[in-house]
Amino acid sequence: MNNTSSNNSSEEWTIDSAKQKYHIDHWSGGYFNIDHEGHVIATPKPDDSSLKVRLTDIIEEAKQRNLRTPLLIRFQDILHHRVQSINSAFEKAITEFNYRSRYRGVFPIKVNQLRKVVEEILGAGKPYQIGLEVGSKPELFAALAIQENPKSLIICNGYKDKAYIKTALMGQKMGKSVVLVIEKMEELDPIVAVSEEMGIKPILGVRVKLWSKADGKWAASGGENAKFGLGTADLLALAKRLTKIKLSECFRLLHFHIGSQVPDIFTVKKAVQEASRYYAKLYKLGYPIKWFDVGGGLAVDYDGSRSKSDSSKNYSLQEYANDVVYHLAEVSNEEGVPHPEIISESGRAIVAHHSMLVVEAFESMGKSQKFTQIQKNKNEHTFVVELRELYEGLKSSGKMEAWHDAKEIKEAAQSMFNLGILELEDKAKIESLYWEISQAVVKDFGGRSMIPGEIQQLDENLSAQYLCNFSVFQSLIDHWALKQLFPIMPLSFLDKSPEQEARLVDITCDSDGQVDQFIGQEKQGNTLSLHLPSISGSNPYHLGVFLMGAYQDVMGDMHNLFGRVNEIQVVIDLNHERGYDIQEVIEGDSIASVLNMVQYDENNLIQSMKNQIDNAILNHQFSPSEGSQMLDHYKQGLRDQTYLSL
C-alpha cells in the first residue's frame, strides 16, 4: 500500500532509504551494494570493499560489444568466495568442537551444470579437494571428464542402469574416487554384476531415508515418504547382503538429503542427529564407513528476512556448519566410533549469489484514463451523472462508502452493457470515473497503518504494469512454478524516490508470464516500487534480478521459443583500466537455433519461403526486387536473437 506514500516528500529520500526499500543489505550476502550516486555496485570480494564495479558500467560495456539485454552477468569471484566461505565455516567448526576428521564438499552439478561454473568451483575448491555430485548419466559423463584430481570424490546419486554403473566403475579403474550411492535395494544386483565383470570392487554408499523432514517448497525429498533412500529394514537387509557376498568393506559412505532450501535449522539438527545414529550403529556392526554425507539443503536467504519462510532461512552458514559438526561429534563420541569425514552437497548456497539478470523495463501500462479530460455533455447516462457526483463529493464524504457505491454502479453498468442497453461512450466514461474514484480512495488510505483488505486489493489492481524484455519461463522458472522470491530492484536512480507500485510482465503470450510477488519489509508484497521509466531519458530503465545462479540457469524452458539470453562472465582485475574484465561472452540463442530444437531446419525454412515468394512474384503480387528484399529480411532475421531488439 504505497502508491502514494513513497511520494511522501516530507521524508527526504536518501541512499539509505533505497537500501531499506530494497533490503539489499539483507539478501546481498555482501556481494552487492548501492554507491553514493545511486547505482548498484557489485563487490565480489566482500572483505575488500575497494574492489567494486557498477553494474551499469558492465551493461554499457556489454552493449559496446553488441550484447543487449536481457543479459545474464556472472561474477566468477563470487563463486570463488562462496566455495571458500563454506570450507572455512566447516574448518572453524571442526576446530571449535575438536572434531578429529575433516570436511570435504562436493558440488551437485544439477544445480548449475554450465562448464564455466563447474570449472570455476573446481578451481576454487582445489585446496579443499572439492568433489562433484552427479544424479544422472549425462552429469556423470561430464564429471568424469572435468574432475581430474583423483583424490576428489565423485558421488553418484540417482537411479542407475548398467551403463551408468559401468561408466562410474570405469572412472574408478582410472584411479578416481567414484562412489556409487545405492538409492534402492534393486540397484545392488546390477552393481555387483557389473563390478564382477570389470574385476573391481565398487566403493558403495547408501542413502538412508530419515524420519526428519524439512519444511519448505522442496520438502518432498526427505521424510518417510521420500522417493529416494532406504528405510531401516531395507538398510539392514542390504548391509547383511553385503556381508554375505563379502563386500562389507565396500560400504564406505552414508548419505541423506532432506530437500533443498531447508528454512529451519531445527530440521538440520534433527536430521544430523538421526543420521549420526545410523552411522554409529552401522559402524559398530562392522561396516567401515568413512564418509558421512549430509546432502544439500543449505539455504539461501532470498528475501533477506532471516526467517523460516520458504524463501529464507533462520540460520547462518556458520551455524549450519557448527550444528553438523557438533551433533555428529557428540553422537560419535557417545557411541565410541571414529569421527567420519564430513561431506556436504551444497549446491544452491554455492552458486545462487554469483549471477544476476538485467532486464529492461520499457513501458508502463497503468490504468490512468483521465476522466477529467473527458467532456461533460448534456444527455449523459444517469450512471455517469451519479459517478460524477460521487467523484466531486469525494472530499467531504466517507471514502469507503463512496467507493462501495461506485463499485455497485460499475457492476450494474456491466450488466446493462451485456444486455446491449449501454453504449460504448457511456461505458468508457463509467470505467474512467470508477478508476479515478478508486485511485482517490487508495490515495486517501496511503500511509495509514491499518488498511482494509479490499483497499489493499484495489491498490494492487491499480498498480502499474512494467513490460520487461525477458521470459519468466526461460529465466525465472522457479518464480513461475513455485512462487519462489528473488530480489529485484532498479540498477540506478536509487538516489531518487521511486514513484509508483508496479508488477512486472514479460513478453510471452501468457498471463502467468509475470512477476507479481516481491520481497518486502515485513511480508512479501504483490508490487515493487519503481521509478517512471522515463527517468532514464532516452536510455533504458534497467532492473536487476538477483541470486539467480542456482537451478534457474539450467531449468528454464523455451516457452514461446524465447531462448537463452546473452551471458557474460566478469572477473575483478586490477591490472585492467576498468578494474574488471569481461572474460567470456556467450551469445544468446538465435531464432534459427531455437527453431532447430523443435525440428525446423534453417535451410528448409528459407527454401520454403523462397518458393512461396517466387510464386507470389509470378502472380504479380509484388516485384522481384521487393521479393528479394523480403527473403533477405527473413534470412537475416533467423540470425537475430529471440528477444525484442530495442
Ligand SMILES: *Cc1c(COP(=O)(O)O)cnc(C)c1O
Ligand atoms: C538437489 C540435490 C542436492 C543439492 O541441494 P541444494 O539444496 O541445492 O544444496 C544435493 N544432493 C542431492 C542428492 C540432491 O538431489
